[in-house]
Amino acid sequence: MPVSNGRPPTSRDVARLAGVSQSTVSLVFRGAASGRVGERTQRAVRDAARQLGFRPNADARRLRVGGPRMVLIAVPDIVNPFFARVFTGARAAAREAGFQVVLSVQRDLESVAADVAGQQIDAVLACSLEDGGRPLDDAVPAVVLDAEPPQGQGSVRFDIAPALTELVEHLHRLGHRSIAHLRSEVGTATFRERAEAVDAACAQRGMSRVHAACALDLDAAREAAARLLSAQADGGRPPFTAVVCDDDVLAVGVYKAARALGLSVPGDLSVTGIDNVDLALAVTPELTTVDLPGEELGATGMRRLLAVLEEGGGAPATGPHAAGGGCVRLPARLLIRDSTAPPARG
Amino acid sequence: MPVSNGRPPTSRDVARLAGVSQSTVSLVFRGAASGRVGERTQRAVRDAARQLGFRPNADARRLRVGGPRMVLIAVPDIVNPFFARVFTGARAAAREAGFQVVLSVQRDLESVAADVAGQQIDAVLACSLEDGGRPLDDAVPAVVLDAEPPQGQGSVRFDIAPALTELVEHLHRLGHRSIAHLRSEVGTATFRERAEAVDAACAQRGMSRVHAACALDLDAAREAAARLLSAQADGGRPPFTAVVCDDDVLAVGVYKAARALGLSVPGDLSVTGIDNVDLALAVTPELTTVDLPGEELGATGMRRLLAVLEEGGGAPATGPHAAGGGCVRLPARLLIRDSTAPPARG
DNA sequence: GTGAAAGCGCTAACAA
């Protein structure tokens, strides 16, 4: 029966019980005891420790020897497979460089800052935060992903406009002249960019367009799509022949709404997504979409962050011309599959 | 230009530069300075800190005041939406109880143990670890999810057999007498249990069955399903009328293989999954599946773990009759949707 | 082979 004193037992308690000195306990628990501490003594120490339920205090240990460096990765939602991929890529890059990773699932800056404060964090990689200002108090280097680079700090994002332009061009070439754009309600930089890119590409080709916005889930998308599709023009058909969606999930919502109205994809309606998650290949027909390599985004961002960290040395990273300012863009690739086809002849 | 001495600056360095005492610096950085430290002094301290790139050492702080308690959650793969949900549920429960959570994405025990060692972890919740023995060295309370309870420690898992029995019964009632079971290759407890449950339920009703196993991804499933479906019996039809799958992803693979062979679901072939992830509702027809509420699994497991932690007090949790031994089972619910129908008349 | 002693950087009394 262990002593149930107030606080957890320390190595000193163990030493006392085992009848040895505290430093011997330390030796044993660091594994540095081989050939320096006798068999008998070691056993005695371990027994005493077990009896007391002793566990070495990691904080004290780290204060002394300095633990591995840590970087915090913040994402708004880990269930979303896109963010999960970003995290995975970033984590791999960090570990490869010998950094420990701590995950922070938070939508707003304040909460991320709180997570940073409690732990010995050396750098922060923040993905898709809601717009607005610099990421953290200061002094801790940060890189943001998929967002505007806040003053003087690095950012990595997708170069999505060219892919969307290509997508619109693809539709145009198939013969579409009028499209709908189903947008996400989420107010992050990337979605604004998507809206602008689609608009610009359509305008340039003289294609007419309508749009709607909804939350990033299947039901919301289905409803929004149903409303959009019910706005019939001539011939009982909707006033557009293709729906461009901000996200694969939205596209699946369109599939379901279309099916419910007896419209076939792509026969009556072409549909496209963005992301290229599992869903895109699971549905029938397979979805034409824009591939956003999340792991690569995470890994690239992490590498930039670590580069800043190395270079920064002891200096704070928030100087006027801090290294790592500016924005790297990763290519997004259009994947043409079976959900796009020439429009039905009216 | 900050001094780039060897090691990071300490509060003492800041104090020296600002011409104040070290404890004043401490006061300022703890936010306890209001009304105790003069305006001027505070500004001086902050300036000096910025100049040096000073950040308070979290390890030292925690050694003194004791940080929040931490629990580690281990999952084999955070991109898998099921595990992401488990993590989310467990994390919510932990935070509600005032615990910090750290995520460990590891498949094997050793790596989890390493993650535990480095940090001040008070308890461990491990999900779906490969079979084999006790979870950790000792002394750290642990609960496992979706796995055999290792000696004397708690576990929470789904009570999946009744749902599978019900599923087989449902197929039987529809008229199916011969099924295929597409299994996962993954060797965790839950999959063994699924195999046994399906076998037993079929045997009891005199239904014949075949099975195959493959990795948990779409392509592997499609190939395995294609092989299964090509083993034609009489009439050019496969020797079964329904495929029960260990997982929704596998079921989608079956959809695609069936479609490629010109078989319709559920007209020619009924298909079922397990999990109820997004995919299940995205495909057409919507998939009959067994709902496995991952968040609830995570939350329940975490609550058990925290209960053990409270009760355990200062004592080690690995006693002979440690609290929390035994296995809680959560219900799994059969969701009948459109992918199951009476078999075509031969 | 084992013990004594000096800190790691910070906080929290208490003194001035």
Added chain:
DNA sequence: TTGTTAGCGCTTTCAC
């Protein structure tokens, strides 16, 4: 309002 001091639990020389 500010400075002094005594540790938090551990690691790590250096004596014995």
